[in-house]
Amino acid sequence: MISRRSLFKGAAGSLVGLLNLRELSAAVQTSTSPSRRPKLKITDVRTAFVRSLHVRIYTDQGLVGDGEGVDAVSGGSSIVAGFRFALVGQDPLNVEAIFERLRTSGIFAGAQAGQYVAALSAVEIALWDLAGKALGLPIYQLLGGRVRERIRIYCDSGTNNRSDPKAGEFISQIIDLGFTAAKIDIDDGADPARFDRVNWTANNAEIEHMVDKVAFMRESLPKRIDLAADMHGRYDAGTGKRMARELEPFKLLWLEEPVPPENVDAMRDVRESTHTPICGGENLFLRHGFRELLEKRAVDIIMPDIQKCGGLLEARKIADMAHTYYVPMAPHCQASPMGTMASCHVLAAIPNCLVLEWHWGHPAERMLQWKQWVKEGDIIERGFVTVPDRPGIGLEMNDEFVRKLQRPGATWFA
Ligand code: MG
DSSP: OOOHHHHHHHHHHHHHHHHHHHHHHHHHHHHHOGGGSOOOOEEEEEEEESSSEEEEEEETTSOEEEEEESSOTTTHHHHHHHTHHHHTTSOTTOHHHHHHHHHHHTGGGTOSSHHHHHHHHHHHHHHHHHHHHHHTOBHHHHTTOOSOSEEEEEEEOSOOOTTOTTHHHHHHHHHHTTOSEEEEEOOOTTOTTOSOSSOOOOOHHHHHHHHHHHHHHHHHSOTTSEEEEEOTTOSOHHHHHHHHHHTGGGOOSEEEOSSOSSOHHHHHHHHHTOSSOEEEOTTOOHHHHHHHHHHTTOOSEEOOBTTTTTOHHHHHHHHHHHHTTTOOBOOBOOOOHHHHHHHHHHHHHOTTBOOEEEOOSOSHHHHHHHHHSBTTOOOEETTEEEOOOSSBTOOOBOHHHHGGGSOTTOOSOO
16 A cells, blocks of 8 residues: 555655756756857858859858849849858858848848849848758748648749640640649730730730630649739739739639739739739838738739748748738749758748749750759659758759859859
């Protein structure tokens, strides 16, 4: 029988055991705490140009971070060289502090968008890659943890009309690779039916041609594959409204930028006139660029380009702003597998992820480049990317291969 005394002794004994465990736990935490890690210092930042701007940040402990920025090609290297004052000697784990110092230092130059922010995005992504490697954690873990393991990818179709001899090949590619969504371009500056080379009011024939592109693709793709259509922000408001109405029967995943992005009221007018979901934002920058779009309910879906809107944490913040309006995010993406995977870490961590763009299916040599760009090979499997558990972005660029593709006259991380 267990006496009260033996029970007390037992409890006291386990209490001692508990204290020992606590001490052990404290000792483990002390020896492994990231806050007690040897402080990293940035020693250098270098760039390379391939299809986009690649940034590499070096540290005194041999760790290197990779980042990518798009649409910063012509001036990107010199902008990044100008960022050295806020990078060299700093602890790369203070990502927000470095980002904000660089962002605010551009205010007087009006540099809150464009190439400056695209270059800043590449730097920010390289800092996250470094932070993950220094702490031994994948980036999604640093952005709030994982809400999904696989990111849905949509395929840019490469074709859109019945008379294209390659149409069958490209449509088969979308189906055979297992994609669940695709996008086509329907705007056409070279449409022979156009009366005017400058004005963007589509006439009846042009409207008919654009609608037929959607009809053709919708007939060609199985029902399970969603279809989106892009007008590239070229047309006037009346045309935007007409197209959105004409496309209603096709139940598009979205109609992208039926009017230019600068006038948010015009985008809202189109959205209010139709049941077709409207998507926009690939040429907007920072949270500030998306505020009005969301406040005025001008779009159903936002599509920041994570390699140019400000980077990974900024994209998370934009997604969170959108989430308060119940607006999902379907980022624009032209990046290499490095940037694509960096984007996937954000999309793994946000609740309101819809789908991510992929544009490398054609021509054939581009597809070959995609498969060899990183040492891990093709990161897309049956239309989804599985986010790796390896530290940082979790991919290693195949330098030997990518170096051969760099722009003539560019220097390779020199
Ligand atoms: Mg677009």
